[in-house]
Amino acid sequence: MASEGNMESATQTYSGFVSLVKWGTIASALLAAVVVVLISS
Numbered sequence: 001m002a003s004e005g006n007m008e009s010a011t012q013t014y015s016g017f018v019s020l021v022k023w024g025t026i027a028s029a030l031l032a033a034v035v036v037v038l039i040s041s
Helices: 004-040
Strands: none
Touching: none
């Protein structure tokens, strides 16, 4: 089993990844909305 120090590092890495995916999804959705508005006008 992983030591406690490795688990803390893994948890921080995973949290950063989840945060990146969350903000990336929001940014992609906003960009897609802007593109749709630009195309429709």
